[in-house]
Amino acid sequence: MTSVKSSNIGYPRIGENREWKKTLEAFWSSSISEESFSIEMKKLRLSYLKNQQEKGIDFIPVGDFSYYDHVLDTAVMFGLVPNRFNHAGGKVSLSTYFSMARGSAAAHACEMTKWFDTNYHFIVPEIEDKKPELVQNKPLEAFLEAKKELNIHGKPVILGPFSFLKLAKGYDKSHFEEILQTFIPVYVQLLQELKDAGVSIVQIDEPVLVTDLSDDEMDVFSRVYNEICQHVPSLEIILQTYFEAVTHYKELISLPVKGIGLDFVRGREENLASIKKHGFPSDKLLAAGILDGRNIWKTRMEDSVSLLHELTEYVSVDQLVLQPSCSLLHVPITAENETAIHPEVKAALAFCHEKLDELTLLTKAMNHPGEDSSFLLQTQDEAINKLKASNLRERKEMNELPSKRNKVFADRFPLQHEKWKLPVLPTTTIGSFPQTKEIRKIRADWRKGELPHSTYETLIREEIKKWIEIQENIGLDVLVHGEFERNDMVEFFGEKLEGFAFSKNGWVQSYGSRCVKPPIIYGNVSFSEPMTVKETLYAQSLTGKPVKGMLTGPVTILNWSFVRNDLPEKEVAFQIAEALLNEVKSLEHAGIEMIQVDEPALREGLPLKQDKHQHYLNWAVEAFRLSTSDVADTTQIHTHMCYSDFEDIIQAISDLDADVISIETSRSHGELISSFEETTYDKGIGLGVYDIHSPRVPDEEEMSSIIERALAVLPSRLFWINPDCGLKTRNEKEVVEALTNMTSAAKKIRSSITIK
Known part of the structure; x- marks a missing residue:
């Protein structure tokens, strides 16, 4: 039969x-x-x-x-x-x-x-x-x-x-x-x-x-x-x-x-x-x-x-x-x-x-x-x-939101330059610092109710303070608070927004042994209350240097979640964008006016067929801009992308209208740089100068060679120096050594270049 x-x-x-x-x-x-x-x-x-x-x-x-x-x-x-x-x-x-x-x-x-x-x-x-x-x-x-x-x-x-x-x-x-x-x-x-x-x-x-x-x-x-x-x-x-x-x-x-x-x-x-x-x-x-x-x-x-x-x-x-x-x-x-x-x-x-x-x-x-x-x-x-x-899936009406900054980048740049007074080739990191066993245990004990909230906050603040001091000692120009309170860059935000559910053991492989637990978007996404302001403000209180607010962008939250399948993805992305705009404005209102909204998954979501590209890029770019446009001209919006082929979306990256974008380039050995030999990029940009997914610590000379090649095709006045990605998977010794080499390379080149 x-x-x-x-x-x-x-x-x-x-x-x-x-x-x-x-x-x-x-x-x-x-x-x-x-x-x-x-x-x-x-x-x-x-x-x-x-x-x-x-x-x-x-x-x-x-x-x-x-x-x-x-x-x-x-x-x-x-x-x-x-x-x-x-x-x-x-x-x-x-x-x-x-x-x-x-x-x-x-x-x-x-x-x-x-x-x-x-x-x-x-x-x-x-x-x-x-x-x-x-x-x-x-x-x-x-x-x-x-x-x-x-x-x-x-x-x-x-x-x-x-x-x-x-x-x-x-x-x-x-x-x-x-x-x-x-x-x-x-x-x-x-x-x-x-x-x-x-x-x-x-x-x-x-x-x-x-x-x-x-x-x-x-x-x-x-x-x-x-x-x-x-x-x-x-x-x-x-x-x-x-x-x-x-x-x-x-x-x-x-x-x-x-x-x-x-x-x-x-x-x-x-x-x-x-x-x-x-x-x-x-x-x-x-x-x-x-x-x-x-x-x-x-x-x-x-x-x-x-x-x-x-x-x-x-x-x-x-x-x-x-x-x-x-x-x-x-x-x-x-x-x-x-x-x-x-x-x-x-x-x-x-x-x-x-x-x-x-x-x-x-x-x-x-x-x-x-x-x-x-x-x-x-x-x-x-x-x-x-x-x-x-009623968990009752459809909601979308609000009208601005998707365009008040001024174009060329007009925003001098205002931001005057406000921040950063040196040429400013140095920064992408956001996270080492998530040690001790930090993970603190979060786990707090979640299980085995650690009082006041004790948890004290321990998190101690770690923030430690890494603000490390960053200042290294000589970084723009600092981050380290994200020690965060389990995952998408899950963290999903837990604080409406419309998300979370599995206990819903892990999937991302790369190597790196596993992620994608949130489940089952209903309408909306903002409840500020999500990142407290920790970022505390970090800023410890230093006179700017501390970036760190958020995950709407397209990445969408692409790195398991998404409800009863609505178009565009509509879900716009819901997330509106919620994130509330957080951006909360940070800005609190005095955090350098804000990074990461979109590492923008390229990943690009359809495999060419004739479907533009439709996706149109709404993906609009979702990012909906979440970041309603801010002051002097508020500097950063974004980050990693480990993808970006050559075919350079224009879309520019259309995001972020003031600064950081992109992975070290594992591809500078191949992305060749794209900028053919395409003019007129906004702030940082091409990652070392690979954070490897325990190997590159020396100053190796990083300098990547910086110098990039400066051959990108204007030094718009160029930033940073690692490829967040540093949560590395240990403290590796991070300190690598960032020390990175800042040394930046300072050495800074002293010898002609600003253009």
Whole structure:
């Protein structure tokens, strides 16, 4: 009997209680040996497979587990280690692997940037003069382990050659096809070894298929897969896409692969239209991504069943494989223990385990339609309908707010220069200082009611005072209070605004062991009372230098939250902007007139298709301006962005009309600076001069070289000196040494330049 199958694309790495993170950090701190590390990681890996097995998933992914990042895994699997790490060849050691990710005393880390339009960061491969070779077949090892330990005949997951090379750097892009050809025999060898070991089906991820590939690029893609499939004809390959609709559907379905994975959440209308126009081959599987792998709301079963019935007009039942729209890496593990969330909100939540339950339910409903299935599907939708009808989601009217400053920057700049009297090349930091175990314990004890509020405030103030003194001793020009009262730059504000809910254990991976717990925007967002004024005012009272007020911007709060799915994102962003404007004005009224509104996620939210860019940028820029425009001309608005490709949104960055913007540039080794050789930027700007995500402390000379290159294309009178990002993940010694070198570099260059 033929039937619909279920499949998962990828499973979260971090564990229900962040066991993965804790094991990693214990190893990095030398608290456990490499042997103990490997044993603990294996336990986690197998437990994840067992969870999926118990859920009844037919095609369970193997090889999606990683010690840090799956793109980095692919690079080291092919021996692509940059020359600066002095790798002798062969299998890459764990120490070299982590040095590539985090840097070392001898070599800076590989660049890190956003995985398409998500908040997950991947390590950018560097090709250099290397020719790929299979030094370790990681998917094969994962397959054999699952088979031996759990009797699971897994589905190996591999990042495809085209996407891998597209995401890489360190080679002449005009030779893309030529270099891509060197990967074909390596992938053929990898796949042949899988086939010889008994693998029957393989998932090859090619997410670049949803980007704006040209016809010529698609021709290259087709030639590569025709050649690969020719060498391993009996291995069933599913080409997996996600995050959008595919660009070249007709060419894609003509490839000699066993199946095509399409996203029917974010790319539903376009992918469905392509199937209706061009049909779907009768000899292929359609891996239909029908559950949202990037948000945490339950799936409306009525809509999903309707979509599946529509698909079965073009695809037979035995061709259908049901799955999430993308890897579940982007959602928390389970909502089962979230007892503190409002019951109506919790009832509508679906984290990873709940989504796998939904997947099983839909698969059974398709295979065994009838009254029982209908009842279960209707029960699933009741929670969604109840929340929708609740006053928790009553739509509110938006107020008219100014989205333009009174004066243009050229007229504001002299007024601000006269007010602040800062030296040329002023130095500052991005906002946060080290979040030590002691600080985290103070916050945790206070939240649990085990520490009196007065004692908590005293301890936080002591830490603020300590770091104000450190900043003054280092010689920074503009100071920050350090954000010791804050758990996370989005969660902190969400807790103080209306319309947010918070999970107890809803963690997701951002980069490496860095996990975040995104707030859940379930209702209307609004301002209640000042959120940051008290701590900022206290810090300002300790120094004669300006202290920046520190806020997270509306687009970042939106993009780094799990957002209600019953309103357009633009409308939610404007609600957040109005709430933040109240905070900006509260700071200004209290005398804090240098205010930083961070938007690190602005570029991340840019749609993957060019024709959708401008609509997004228009409302994203407007949301920022709504939150920052209604201030005095002398109030200086800063913003910050980090770890993204900014070259294609330089104009939008300028349109934000912030007086000063700071942008990451050290991991990309100044590559962003080349953008300013072609584009004039006429506002204050700071390009980060050292990488805060690495424990490595660069010396004064290294930072000076980045500053000097930037000053070749940017006016010194508008240039600021700062680290790449906040310093919460670093220790005190690293921070003091690095900032001391940074200020020394700034002072040295300051004394020798001509102001322009």
